Amino acid sequence: MKNNLKTRKFSTFLLSLILTISLALPNLSYAQEANDGERTLKAGHCWLDGKPNCRKKKEGNECSPRNHCSAQSYITAIAGVLAIGTAADALTK
Amino acid sequence: MNKIVSYIASISILIYTGCSNQDGSRFDPSLIQSVQLSNELSLQYYSSDTLSIDNSFIGDYLDYQTIERNDTNFLVGINARDHALDIINLTTKTSENQIYFQSEGPDGIEGGIDGFFYHNKDTIFILSIDENSIHLMNDRAQKIDEFNFDQLPLPDGFSNYDVYADQGLMNGPYYNSEDKTLQFYTYRWVDPSKDNYDYQAFASYSIVDRAFKTIYGNYPDNYKKGVNYSLYNDPGLLTVGDTSYVYFGTSSTILCYDNVNGELFSIGNYSCEHWPGEPQSLPRNADFQQGQDWLTSTAAYIFLLYDEDRNLFYRLMKHSQPVTNSANLFNPRWSGKWCIDIFDKSLNPIGHSAIPSKWALPAISFVSNGDLWLKNPSSEVEEGASLYHRMKIQENEKD
Numbered sequence: 091m092k093n094n095l096k097t098r099k100f101s102t103f104l105l106s107l108i109l110t111i112s113l114a115l116p117n118l119s120y121a122q123e124a125n126d127g128e129r130t131l132k133a134g135h136c137w138l139d140g141k142p143n144c145r146k147k148k149e150g151n152e153c154s155p156r157n158h159c160s161a162q163s164y165i166t167a168i169a170g171v172l173a174i175g176t177a178a179d180a181l182t183k
Numbered sequence: 184m185n186k187i188v189s190y191i192a193s194i195s196i197l198i199y200t201g202c203s204n205q206d207g208s209r210f211d212p213s214l215i216q217s218v219q220l221s222n223e224l225s226l227q228y229y230s231s232d233t234l235s236i237d238n239s240f241i242g243d244y245l246d247y248q249t250i251e252r253n254d255t256n257f258l259v260g261i262n263a264r265d266h267a268l269d270i271i272n273l274t275t276k277t278s279e280n281q282i283y284f285q286s287e288g289p290d291g292i293e294g295g296i297d298g299f300f301y302h303n304k305d306t307i308f309i310l311s312i313d314e315n316s317i318h319l320m321n322d323r324a325q326k327i328d329e330f331n332f333d334q335l336p337l338p339d340g341f342s343n344y345d346v347y348a349d350q351g352l353m354n355g356p357y358y359n360s361e362d363k364t365l366q367f368y369t370y371r372w373v374d375p376s377k378d379n380y381d382y383q384a385f386a387s388y389s390i391v392d393r394a395f396k397t398i399y400g401n402y403p404d405n406y407k408k409g410v411n412y413s414l415y416n417d418p419g420l421l422t423v424g425d426t427s428y429v430y431f432g433t434s435s436t437i438l439c440y441d442n443v444n445g446e447l448f449s450i451g452n453y454s455c456e457h458w459p460g461e462p463q464s465l466p467r468n469a470d471f472q473q474g475q476d477w478l479t480s481t482a483a484y485i486f487l488l489y490d491e492d493r494n495l496f497y498r499l500m501k502h503s504q505p506v507t508n509s510a511n512l513f514n515p516r517w518s519g520k521w522c523i524d525i526f527d528k529s530l531n532p533i534g535h536s537a538i539p540s541k542w543a544l545p546a547i548s549f550v551s552n553g554d555l556w557l558k559n560p561s562s563e564v565e566e567g568a569s570l571y572h573r574m575k576i577q578e579n580e581k582d
Contacts (some may be wrong), residue, residue, distance in 0.1 A: 129343070129345065129372050135471070135474070135475075136350075137349070137350060137351045137352065137414050138245065138351055138517070138546065139515075139516075140474075140475050140478070140516070145312075145350070146312050146313070146345065146370075148372065148373070148374075148375045148378075149375050156295060156313070158245075158263045158264075158295075158350065159245055159350055159351065160242075161242055161243035161244065161245050161547060162242035162243065164515075165242065165243065165544075165558075165560055165562075166562070167515070168515040168517075168518055168544070168560055169560060169561065169562030170562070171508075171512055171513075171514075171515055171518075172515075172518060172541050172560065172562075173562065174510055174512060177510075
């Protein structure tokens with residue numbers, strides 16, 4: 091009888107332990123990740139034209155000051171490339 | 184002892200099924216819509232338009248929104264150089280006015296202007312990543328309120344984040360005026376080499392309670408530890424009332440969330456014949472040229488736009504293209520072919536239109552008054568003029 095009671099107590103303990111661990115796991119992983127990131131400006135490339143820019147991002151070398159992409163420079167640049175491409179296409183036809 | 188074993192077994196099964204679906208997906212497969220294209224509508228070229236923008240330095244805006252005020256439509260864009268919002272009248276096609284913000288003092292926005300949402304002249308939200316804040320301003324550039332997120336953990340307990348708005352990509356902020364909540368992207372400062380994208384990217388924040396209501400926006404299954412999708416690591420967001428549509432450059436899924444309670448209630452999974460499927464990830468240590476070539480050649484879903492006049496969605500997809508052209512010059516990354524899926528309010532695909540290469544630059548595009556405006560990349564333009572093609576919806580003839 092005593093043995094049965096002990097087994098039941100142990101299984102209840104084990105059950106609570108597993109539940110506690112399973113509930114705590116996601117929080118543990120967030121806590122670990124939270125210490126890894128650096129909130130600094132990083133050198134990257136403008137999404138539009140690939141030119142260097144400096145924004146708060148996770149990866150890259152640190153940089154300063156923060157800058158923005160320019161649509162105008164991209165439009166001017168691709169207009170040139172498109173014109174050359176059109177001329178080349180005309181020559182090959 | 185047998186009982187203990189069976190307890191452990193049942194709990195393990197419970198935990199496993201609770202954490203993921205049986206196929207290991209982050210999503211319940213019963214939420215995925217099974218749809219087919221009904222070719223009812225298409226977009227047709229309507230006109231070429233020239234906007235005269237006073238500020239020739241800016242030329243075109245990378246972060247913008249269209250609004251209607253007194254039956255007139257306007258384009259509002261961030262003018263980062265002047266720390267201002269520029270307002271362009273889309274009827275007269277000229278600059279209307281600018282809202283210049285101060286950089287210091289009681290009305291100051293000290294950090295850069297990274298995102299905004301213009302609700303009305305007394306309710307303009309300005310997002311500043313530097314300050315980790317969203318400012319509530321009016322069109323006289325006066326500050327009405329400020330919401331700072333430095334000391335406010337997300338509902339899942341994560342606190343090392345910034346309110347964020349990607350330049351060029353569309354991911355908020357939005358304002359749900361009915362329940363007075365802001366919807367925005369929260370950029371989590373996790374080590375990218377360890378990032379498994381197993382969290383929700385967007386938050387709903389009540390400006391009345393000054394508290395988060397919910398978070399939502401799971402990443403698709405192809406976003407996992409070690410992947411590098413360059414620009415498309417960041418998600419897109421479109422909010423219409425209580426519904427938030429979350430989308431990603433490298434996935435054909437559109438996730439539909441109730442932004443009041445954060446519940447995912449539907450998944451659109453339509454892709455047209457031009458979609459080659461999820462791209463291969465860039466190596467984590469890709470060099471500059473590898474990154475450039477990947478962005479040029481990879482097909483991607485760039486924007487999801489909403490036409491509130493017609494209750495339609497337009498999804499703009501950049502096709503895959505060769506890295507170099509016939510003259511052996513690098514193709515500009517956005518100047519190849521594009522196509523547009525047209526969806527109804529329930530995300531049923533009801534039309535499809537092709538955009539030929541070199542004709543338009545849909546990476547700069549917006550919807551106003553039932554028309555889709557696409558940037559025209561032609562170089563034959565005077566200083567201060569910005570060219571657009573305008574497209575209109577048309578019903579297709581039935582066979």
